[in-house]
Amino acid sequence: MQMKHSKGITLLLAGVSAISLMTGCGSKAEAPLGAEGGSEMNEEVYEGAVLTGMVIDYADGEFSVLAIQEETADDGGAIAIMPAPGSEGASNTTKVTYDTDCEFQIVKIDASREKAPEYQDAGSGDVQKLTEIIVFGEELSSGEVQADKVLISQIYNKDKMPGRY
Helix, strand or coil: CCCCCCCCHHHHHHHHHHHHHHHCCCEEEECCCCCCCCHHHHHHHHCCCCEEEEEEEEECCEEEEEECEEEECCCCCEEEEECCCCCCCCCCEEEEEEEEEEEEEEEEEECCCCCCCEEEECCHHHCCCCCEEEEEEEECCCCCEEEEEEEEEEEECHHHCCCCC
16 A cells, blocks of 8 residues: 655644644544645655654564554545554554665654755664654565665654644
C-alpha cells in the first residue's frame, strides 16, 4: 500500500503527532482550511513514501513504526489518525528493515510553511524511540517494509500552523 498525501497532510501529521503525545490517546485532526501556498514544498517531502509514523522500537537493522493512517472525512478532507504510543498492535505497527546502504537524513519542516524543508545527513543511530519518520522503499508481501531511504522528521514552528486542529 503506497500512501498518497493530499495538500496539507505534512502539517496535519505534525499536529496529530503532537496532539497524540500530549493527550496520550489516539487522535483525529482535519486538514487545515486554506492549506494552499507553501504546503507544496512540504508536500514534496512525502512524495513516494511507503510509510510514515513514529518509531516505537528499534534494533540494529530494523525498527517498528506506529503507522499514521489516512482516511477521508465526510466533507472530503483528509484525516490522519495516529494511535497513541502504548496502543501498538499488529494492525497499526509495521516492521521496517534496512541494509547498510540505506540512506538516512534529517528533514527540518517549517509548519508555518514560510521556509522550504532543509535536509542534513544522518545515520541509523539517529533513529530513536518516538522519532517521527518517513520511509521510502518497498512494501514486502509480508507487510514489512524494506527501506532504502529514511527521513527523520523534525517539525518546527508548530505554534504557527495554519488551519484548525
